[in-house]
Amino acid sequence: MPTTTRPSAICVGSFALQNNDITGFGLGNFNGAVGAFALQNNTDGFSNNAFGDSALLLNTTGFDNTAIGDAALFFNDIAALNTAVGAGALAFNDFSLAGTANSNVAVGVAALFINDGGSDNDAVGEAAGGTIINGLQNVAMGSFALGADASGLGLSSANVAIGFGAEAFDDGLFNTVVGFSAGQNLTAGFENIYIGDSIGLFPAPLGGNEVNTIRIGDLSGFNGITQTFVGGIANSPQVWNGVTVCQVTVDFFGHLGVDCVNPDNPGATPQGPGGQSAPVRPGAPGAPQPRSRPQPPARPQFQAMNDKVEKLQATVAQQQKQIETLTAQLREQAAQIQKVSAQVEMIKPAPRVVENR
Structure with missing residues (x-):
């Protein structure tokens, strides 16, 4: 009895996997379709899973795709290795039939909705990566x-x-933005790092697009961060513009800042590249006397303690001198007593013998 080999497939729903292996090549294996029109046009694609009305509807030869949700991966034709979870997720993937829209992950309604040829994108959330x-x-x-x-x-x-x-x-490149509504000033940003909520939410103060800029907790034009605490900062002096010496400093309470000094002109404002003033920690004291290296910032609590220690050291030194003087006097008195004792011994009468009769 002749046997017929048919592709392994599971389909539930009207027209689900309707055209599977219509070419007769026997390639449309290991597909699962649940929902009306799910994988309807698949011919030679394999290892696809479609759950939802019209999920992976137009797929023909694409493989290893997973679509969960109505119209998920709707236009995908030959692209592979995509995962779409949510109604309309990756709906226009591979719309131009370029076959380059591979290895995308979209979780959420309309996530990566109009992605056509992009690859290796990951989007989680409603309309995340939607454009x-x-x-x-x-x-x-x-x-x-x-x-x-x-x-x-x-x-x-x-x-x-x-x-x-x-x-x-x-629509920029190589940006890292973390925070609620952060980076909304950027339209063509490049190599920026924003960390904190609402950074860049107000385009005017930031001047729109930025390049190679780091903003951490900086809400320019709004209620910005007023204190910064960073552990492990090394107070290593750096030469600024060849003359001015600057170093990052942290005060007793952990506040981060910068102290700068110009050894050749201690009263001058430190100048950075292009004649701009170097950043100086707000509230920093006036420039100290000329020096080759900046001294650690003064700490009132430690200074008071140092003063007490110096006073105690002076007192101990004075007492030590007094003790040495008294010791010398005692030695002199001991010598005098020894001389007197010797003289007394010399004038003592000789002992007498009394006869007992």
Whole structure:
């Protein structure tokens, strides 16, 4: 009796896997489709799983894709190794049929919604990475993070955006933005690091886009951070503009700051590159006397203790001198007593013998 080999597949729902292996090549194996029109057009794709109405609807040869949610990976055709969880997640993936939109992960409604040719993107949250089109290697965690590219180009790549609305409008490269609504001033940012909520939320104070800028807890134009505590800061002097010596300092309470001094002109304001004033810790005392190395910052509590120690040392030294003087006097008196004792011995009468009769 002739036997017929049929691709292994599980399908539940109207038109699910309707065209599987229609080519007769026997390649459409290990597919699972649950939901109306799920994987309807798959022909030779294998190891795909589609759960939801029209999930992976247009897939033909793509493989190792997982789509959970209505219209998840809807337009995917030949791209592979994608995971979409949520209605409309990665819906337009591989829309242009370039086959480059591989290894993307989208979790959340409309996450990576219009990604077409981008690969290796990870997006978690509603509309996270929602406007990335051909961007690569982005990480967007939080609803609307990297989700509303202002340029419309969708080329943002190698960005890390964590937080609700983080880096929402950016189409830049190599930015790291962590915090609620942080980095919303960026539209073409490059190599920036923002850490803290709402940093860059107000474009005017920050001047829009930035390049190679680090902002940590800095809410310019708003209620900014007023104190900074950092452990393990080494007080290593650095020469600024060839003359002025600056060093990072931490006071008794752990406040981080910078002290600068110009040994050639101690009263002058330290100048940085381009004639700009070097940063000086707010509230820092006036420049000390000329010196080759900056001294550690004065600490009132320790200074008072040092004064007491110096006074005690002076008192002990004075008492030591007094003790030495008294010791010398005692030695002299002992010598005098010894002389007198010798003289007394010499004038003592000779002992007499009394006869007892």
